[in-house]
Amino acid sequence: MRHFALGLFIVAASGLVAPFANAQTREQVREAQTIAEEAYLYGFPMIVGYDVLYKFFIDRESGQFKAPINTINNEARVFTPKDTAISTPNSDTPYSMALLDLRAEPIVLCMPEIEKARYYDVQLVDLYSDNYGYMGSRTTGNGAGCYMVAGPEWNGDEPPGVAKTFRSETEFSLVVYRTQLFNPADMDNVKRIEAGYKLEPLSAFLGRPSPPPAPAVEWPKFEQDAFTTRFGEYLSFLLQFCPPTGAAAVEKPLREKFTRIGIGAGGKAAPRELSPEMKAALGDAVKAALAKIDATADSIGNDVNGWRVGAAAGSRAFYHGDWALRAAAAKLGIYGNDADEAVYPFARNDANGLKLDGGLHA
Numbered sequence: 149m150r151h152f153a154l155g156l157f158i159v160a161a162s163g164l165v166a167p168f169a170n171a172q173t174r175e176q177v178r179e180a181q182t183i184a185e186e187a188y189l190y191g192f193p194m195i196v197g198y199d200v201l202y203k204f205f206i207d208r209e210s211g212q213f214k215a216p217i218n219t220i221n222n223e224a225r226v227f228t229p230k231d232t233a234i235s236t237p238n239s240d241t242p243y244s245m246a247l248l249d250l251r252a253e254p255i256v257l258c259m260p261e262i263e264k265a266r267y268y269d270v271q272l273v274d275l276y277s278d279n280y281g282y283m284g285s286r287t288t289g290n291g292a293g294c295y296m297v298a299g300p301e302w303n304g305d306e307p308p309g310v311a312k313t314f315r316s317e318t319e320f321s322l323v324v325y326r327t328q329l330f331n332p333a334d335m336d337n338v339k340r341i342e343a344g345y346k347l348e349p350l351s352a353f354l355g356r357p358s359p360p361p362a363p364a365v366e367w368p369k370f371e372q373d374a375f376t377t378r379f380g381e382y383l384s385f386l387l388q389f390c391p392p393t394g395a396a397a398v399e400k401p402l403r404e405k406f407t408r409i410g411i412g413a414g415g416k417a418a419p420r421e422l423s424p425e426m427k428a429a430l431g432d433a434v435k436a437a438l439a440k441i442d443a444t445a446d447s448i449g450n451d452v453n454g455w456r457v458g459a460a461a462g463s464r465a466f467y468h469g470d471w472a473l474r475a476a477a478a479k480l481g482i483y484g485n486d487a488d489e490a491v492y493p494f495a496r497n498d499a500n501g502l503k504l505d506g507g508l509h510a
Contacts, residue, residue: 177429180409184433187406189440189471191383193277193478195374198386200482201322202370205247218255218349220246220325222342224335241267242338244325244345250299251319251362256310256353258294259283260344266290267328268341269489272297274318275390277478278464279486281314284326286489288312296350297321300391307354317396317464319389323347324483376434380411387412395464437475444476455495459487 203210205217212231214221222244248255262268262285269284282288283295288311296306296313299321306313325345327338351358374382383406392400406412422430449458460477461484467474477484484492497503 177425180426181429181433183405183409184430185437186402186471187383187409187411188379188434188437189475190402190406191379191386191411192375192437192441192471192475193482194275194386195379195382196478196482197273197275197277197322198374198382199370201247201320202367204245206367207369214245217247217249217320218347220244220323220345220347222339222345224339224342226329238326240329241326242329242335242342244327244342246323246347248297248316248321248323248347249319249362250297250302250316250321252349252359254296254298254302254304254313254350256294256296256348256350257283257323258346259288259292260341261292262290262327262341264290266330266341267326269326269485271324271326271483271485271489272314272316273322273324273483274316275320275386276318276464277461277474277482278317278467279461280316280463282486282489283312294353297323300393300396307350309353315394317390317394319391322483379434380409384411440472441475441479444472445480448473448476448480449492449494452493454497454499455493457491457493459484459490459492462486 203212204214204221207213214223222242224242226239226242257270259270267285268290269282269286271279272281273279281297283293284290288295293311294309296310298304298313298315299319300315300317301319302315325342327341329335329338349358368382368385371378387403390396392403403412445460448460449456451457460473460480462477463486466486480494481492484490495504
C-alpha cells in the first residue's frame, strides 16, 4: 500500500490566474481551501495512475518499463514483490499491457480464439482511472474478434470487421489483459495466447494511409512531490488530455472552479508567494483530503472473518461523482477490476488484532 507525505500546493496554469494566491479575507482563504481539498480528491487517482504509466511506458530507465506507447507488452510470468508500480497485482493471471494514444486515430485490438475453460479479460481504463469497457470471457466471450477503442474527439463510423467500439473519455487509455494460468506447466499455453493479442491503428487495420501524427508530448518526470507541492502542476498536465466533453461535460463547472486556484488543462507551474494564512489553509486541505481517502478506504467492503471483501473500482457511472471513493480505490490498488469482474479481499490485522507487517518477517 502507498503512503503519501503531506504538503502544500498552489500553481498558476498557463494562461490562467490563481486569484487566491494573495487572498486576504477569511472567506477567500476558506474558499481556496475548499477548492483545493476537492481538487486533491478528484486528481489523486490520476496522479497515482501517472506514476504507473510513466514507469511502464515512458521512462525506459525506470526498471519497470514495459513497452513504447501503442505497443503490447506480454509477460508470461507472475508478478513478484519487485513489481512495485501497482500495489496489488494478481499472481494467477499473467499480464499483457498497452498504453494507447488515441489522439490521431482509434486503435483496433484483436483477440484470438481462447478455449472456453480459460478465463481472460481485457480492461480499458482512462486517465481518470475509470473502467469504461471490457472484452473477455464474461463480456464478449472467448471467440476470436476485433474491437476498436476511439478517443473523445473521434468522429467516424464503425468499420467492417470490428465487433464493437469503445469510447475513451481521455486521449490516452491503458489496456490491461489478464490471461488465466492454471499451473506452472501451463505457462507455454499462456505464451501462445498472449502472442495472439494484436493491436494496430485503425488505418493499418483498414489498409489505408495513416493520418498526420499527433504532436509529441513532453512528459514530466514523475517525482514524489506530485502528491504534495507540485500536485496542481501534474494535474494540470494530465487534464489537457481529458476534455470535458461527452459524459465528462458534467464536470465543466468543477474544472472551472479548479482554475480559481491555478489548476487547469495543460498548465505549467509558476511558483507563488503565499501568505501564512493561505499556506496553512492549503496544508489543511491536503490533510483533510488524505483523511477522507483513508476513511473511505477503511470502509470499503464487508467484514468476513477479519477480511474486508469488496471492490471499489468501476466506471464513471459507478463513482457518480464520489471522488473520495475513486481516490480510495486508487490507494488500495490502482487499476482494479469492476465488482462484476473480480472481488478483492484484504486485511490489515491478524486474528489477534496485530497490524500485518511483512517487513517484520523478511
